[in-house]
Amino acid sequence: QSALTQPPSASGSPGQSVAISCTGTSSDVGGYNYVSWYQQRPGQAPKLMIYEVTKRPSGVPDRFSGSKSGNTASLTVSGLQAEDEADYYCSSYAGSNNLVFGGGTKLTVL
Amino acid sequence: EVQLVESGGGFVQPGGSLRLSCAASGFTFNNYWMTWVRQAPGKGLEWVANIKQDGREKYYVDSLKGRFTVSRDNAKNSLYLQMDSLRAEDTAVYYCGRALEREKNDAFDVWGQGTMVTVSS
Numbered sequence: 303q304s305a306l307t308q309p310p311s312a313s314g315s316p317g318q319s320v321a322i323s324c325t326g327t328s329s330d331v332g333g334y335n336y337v338s339w340y341q342q343r344p345g346q347a348p349k350l351m352i353y354e355v356t357k358r359p360s361g362v363p364d365r366f367s368g369s370k371s372g373n374t375a376s377l378t379v380s381g382l383q384a385e386d387e388a389d390y391y392c393s394s395y396a397g398s399n400n401l402v403f404g405g406g407t408k409l410t411v412l
Numbered sequence: 413e414v415q416l417v418e419s420g421g422g423f424v425q426p427g428g429s430l431r432l433s434c435a436a437s438g439f440t441f442n443n444y445w446m447t448w449v450r451q452a453p454g455k456g457l458e459w460v461a462n463i464k465q466d467g468r469e470k471y472y473v474d475s476l477k478g479r480f481t482v483s484r485d486n487a488k489n490s491l492y493l494q495m496d497s498l499r500a501e502d503t504a505v506y507y508c509g510r511a512l513e514r515e516k517n518d519a520f521d522v523w524g525q526g527t528m529v530t531v532s533s
Binding site: 303305336338340342347348349350353354359389391393395398399400401402403404405406 | 447449456457458459462469471473474475507509512517518519520521523524525526
């Protein structure tokens with residue numbers, strides 16, 4: 303159950319697109335289509351943004367999208383807005399009813 | 413309103429025990445998997461445990477097996493985390509969460525506000 307690998311930081315200007323990667327192994331990200339992404343603002347609980355790699359829960363703007371290739375999943379935020387500035391965490395099903403999170407990426411809107 | 417409210421956090425000495433509670437409201441509690449996730453100060457999220465709707469299946473992160481026990485009381489719409497033999501590295505905010513979909517346990521869309529646990533002498 304090793305943590306998934308995310309870049310510590312990412313940034314973009316308003317209106318731009320930014321992608322955040324999440325790298326695991328064939329035992330987690332690569333083995334299942336159960337990757338989720340969470341947004342967390344300072345002092346707040348996580349908020350589910352993407353589940354099952356590409357799906358958006360009700361209420362999440364379509365500026366947020368997810369994808370996966372091999373052992374790496376990605377979250378793309380298009381049309382960056384100031385309110386998107388937050389920490390983002392990926393998580394993946396890792397078999398045997400276990401979950402694993404990534405280390406988190408701090409997204410800065412310049 | 414769908415809501416989760418944690419309680420039970422606080423200060424505890426190394427080796428001590430603490431029991432966290434998570435009160436659910438606004439939804440049919442016994443229809444959903446539930447989870448505990450923690451976050452050490454300034455650090456990332458760490459999955460702790462999941463428990464199935466009827467409480468008969470429980471799963472834990474390997475590093476915590478044997479020290480933490482997750483349980484639920486569906487009659488009281490409550491989730492619990494019993495934490496024993498606490499260590500300094502267990503210091504964290506503990507969040508409870510509800511699964512997004514009734515029969516799955518991989519994504520969680522409802523979260524509590526978190527309860528802080530500090531393990532220190």
